[in-house]
Amino acid sequence: MARRRRIYEGKAKVLFEGPEPGTLVQYFKDDATAFNNQKHGVITGKGVLNNRISEFLMQRLVEIGIPTHFVRRLNMREQLVREVEIIPVEVVIRNVAAGSLVKRFGVPEGQLLPRAIVEYYYKSDSLGDPMISEEHITAFGWATTQEIDDILALSLRVNDFLTGLFVGIGLRLVDFKLEFGRLYNEDEMRIVLADELSPDNMRLWDAKTNEKMDKDRFRQDLGGVKEAYQEVARRLGILPEGGPTDMKGPKVMQ
Known part of the structure; x- marks a missing residue:
């Protein structure tokens, strides 16, 4: 990452100059923030999970005709996007x-x-x-x-x-x-x-228990933030019990 030109750094992501004109590399950090950055923490592995979840959802939206900046996932923490x-x-x-x-x-x-x-x-x-x-x-x-x-x-x-x-x-x-x-x-x-x-x-x-499975667990000090994100990924079929894979479909809950 050190050899690439940094374009912008936000609370949870960094944008680097892409390999081709009109592209950027979007890097997902483990930083967690809330209340306009008044609360800050680091959740190990969050960036990896968000990268994979975002890739999956963006791909599904492209399939139904929603235009996005997403091009493809590059590795565990990075994805190639169009510059907009x-x-x-x-x-x-x-x-x-x-x-x-x-x-x-x-x-x-x-x-x-x-x-x-x-x-x-x-x-x-x-x-x-x-x-x-x-x-x-x-x-x-x-x-x-x-x-x-x-x-x-x-x-x-x-x-x-x-x-x-x-x-x-x-x-x-x-x-x-x-x-x-x-x-x-x-x-x-x-x-x-x-x-x-x-x-x-x-x-x-x-849907059954109303248990929160998102960043509210960090905002409200509920704990188990990474575990909640992992559960979302598992249900989407991209992080099953056996470990990370590239499964393509969500797991239907009975």
Whole structure:
């Protein structure tokens, strides 16, 4: 890694210059952060698990026609991605009341929402990622009205697909965060899904017990963070009891 040019380092990942023009290498760290980086820890092996889980989910989305920046996994901690212009808007899709939604509106945690709620947040650590509206997004030039429409349509498709996938392996997709970018190809531009898909940026609960299987275990000092991530990977069929493999399909829970 030392010989490669570092492009950007975030809380959980590092981006390096890729082997070909228009590509980057996305490296998954073991760092865990919460509350806008006020809480920090290291969970050995988390980066390996997130790399594999994100690869699996991105591939499944590509198969149903969702454009993404993902190209392929390179090794245990790295994947090759297309270089995109990140739109500074985080999209949060909520299916079940949890997290800040509970605090803001007094809704009981675990209450099923009448429909998927989509929220937008300005991607800025220094400002605490404030919640924003479509008016803010267009007024400040972060995205156009057409881009917002594309992002919303893609977000709802991703939610619909992932909700069904996780139901099949005994997990509830409570909520999750998505990021999008502009992918340029000569004179053409299209909006694509970027960043990652893992228990770091989604809430997953066991469908029977409501046990939390995501980064809330770190946020709330519940312990067993790595074990929860491993269980998600096992249910997806990419980390069975016998050890890591490249199995392609999720294990259906009875």
